[in-house]
Amino acid sequence: MRSPIPDYLADVVDRCRSDHSGRLADYIPPLAEVEPDVTALALSTVDGTVYAVGDADLEFTIQSISKPFVYALALAEHGIDAVLGRVGVEPSGEAFNELSLESGSARPYNPMINAGALTIHALIGGPELDEETRFARVLAALGRFAGRDLEVDEAIYEAEVTTAHRNHAIAYMLRNHDIITDDPRSVVRGYVRQCAVRVTVRDLALMAATLAHGGVHPVTGEQVVSRAVARHVLSVMATCGMYDAAGDWLSSIGIPAKSGVSGGIIGALPGQTGVASFSPRLDDHGHSVRGVTMFRQLSRDMGMHLMEVPAPARSMVAGSDGDAWRYELQGSINFVGMERVLRTFDEDPPVHDRIVIDLTRVHEIRKVGRRMLHEAIRRLVLDGREVEVHDPDGLLAEPGTIEVGRDPDRREPVRIEVTD
Numbered sequence: 001m002r003s004p005i006p007d008y009l010a011d012v013v014d015r016c017r018s019d020h021s022g023r024l025a026d027y028i029p030p031l032a033e034v035e036p037d038v039t040a041l042a043l044s045t046v047d048g049t050v051y052a053v054g055d056a057d058l059e060f061t062i063q064s065i066s067k068p069f070v071y072a073l074a075l076a077e078h079g080i081d082a083v084l085g086r087v088g089v090e091p092s093g094e095a096f097n098e099l100s101l102e103s104g105s106a107r108p109y110n111p112m113i114n115a116g117a118l119t120i121h122a123l124i125g126g127p128e129l130d131e132e133t134r135f136a137r138v139l140a141a142l143g144r145f146a147g148r149d150l151e152v153d154e155a156i157y158e159a160e161v162t163t164a165h166r167n168h169a170i171a172y173m174l175r176n177h178d179i180i181t182d183d184p185r186s187v188v189r190g191y192v193r194q195c196a197v198r199v200t201v202r203d204l205a206l207m208a209a210t211l212a213h214g215g216v217h218p219v220t221g222e223q224v225v226s227r228a229v230a231r232h233v234l235s236v237m238a239t240c241g242m243y244d245a246a247g248d249w250l251s252s253i254g255i256p257a258k259s260g261v262s263g264g265i266i267g268a269l270p271g272q273t274g275v276a277s278f279s280p281r282l283d284d285h286g287h288s289v290r291g292v293t294m295f296r297q298l299s300r301d302m303g304m305h306l307m308e309v310p311a312p313a314r315s316m317v318a319g320s321d322g323d324a325w326r327y328e329l330q331g332s333i334n335f336v337g338m339e340r341v342l343r344t345f346d347e348d349p350p351v352h353d354r355i356v357i358d359l360t361r362v363h364e365i366r367k368v369g370r371r372m373l374h375e376a377i378r379r380l381v382l383d384g385r386e387v388e389v390h391d392p393d394g395l396l397a398e399p400g401t402i403e404v405g406r407d408p409d410r411r412e413p414v415r416i417e418v419t420d
């Protein structure tokens with residue numbers, strides 16, 4: 001059977017082709033000359049399947065969509081707390097190129113506006129790194145997110161850097177407050193070159209899916225950034241990624257997102273998918289008109305709103321198995337799933353002294369779920385139960401005898417047997 005997903009995505013693209021509103025980014029001469037009606041849409045699952053329709057092979061410059069990925073690189077290099085000391089995470093409520101800083105701290109409000117992005121670019125590699133080496137590190141990181149080597153559109157770079165007067169003003173403002181210590185002209189050149197990297201919607205969908213997949217690239221399998229960094233970046237994208245339209249975007253579309261003035265938009269739905277659109281005509285906020293329409297339709301038709309929470313899945317099946325009481329856990333076990341398991345142990349205790357906990361159908365146990373299950377086993381053993389765990393994928397522990405706690409009365413280890 002041919003999957004209907006490409007047909008659906010093609011229909012989403014076709015529905016918005018009649019909308020010719022908006023304008024090209026004419027303040028960047030090469031962008032003022034692009035074909036205004038090209039439109040593309042791509043979706044990548046977190047296991048690496050990519051669907052792309054429309055003008056999906058067309059390359060365009062990444063522009064501000066580079067910001068979350070270079071932010072992720074800075075977080076990976078310096079740690080979240082150190083980066084927060086230089087750049088905040090609060091929505092500015094202002095345009096992306098506003099000359100403003102937080103009162104008191106003089107930090108840029110967030111890394112998605114230009115003041116924050118310039119600061120983040122200057123952080124890569126530290127102040128001792130020269131301009132070319134720093135940019136090489138940025139380009140390599142963007143390539144790791146895309147899963148392939150990327151290149152710079154030198155014509156776009158030259159056109160942008162010669163007209164980057166406002167970015168120079170922002171950079172000098174940052175230097176005046178010692179937020180950056182490098183030569184402001186060097187920082188602006190590096191940032192503008194970062195924005196001139198060429199991508200397709202396929203690249204962007206995979207880049208977004210890498211963030212949605214906890215920092216793991218869906219195709220290469222590389223852990224590009226840690227889960228904690230990916231979570232932090234997605235949080236900032238949700239509240240700040242769409243600039244002064246972030247509140248409307250989050251409430252109506254509900255997908256952590258980032259746009260660029262060449263006409264691209266990415267969205268990353270945690271644990272599910274990465275989405276990318278491209279169409280060059282922009283609205284008053286600098287977002288692709290057709291891109292916003294496509295994302296709105298996807299959110300509505302496919303239930304992609306972040307706050308559209310599904311009913312909790314059944315995480316456990318229990319029943320008698322000979323002389324044992326068997327608990328079969330399934331799915332991804334987080335706090336909510338494990339709470340249901342613990343509640344069952346408490347309110348409907350097993351009728352046998354021998355208990356089997358089967359993790360065969362579990363594909364993931366989150367850290368909190370693991371701690372909760374360890375404690376539940378410890379208490380069952382202390383209550384005189386014989387506990388055996390079937391854990392073929394080593395989610396709880398490697399096969400063998402493990403210690404899950406100590407008997408508070410006898411001060412002796414509490415151990416269980418784990419089998420594969």
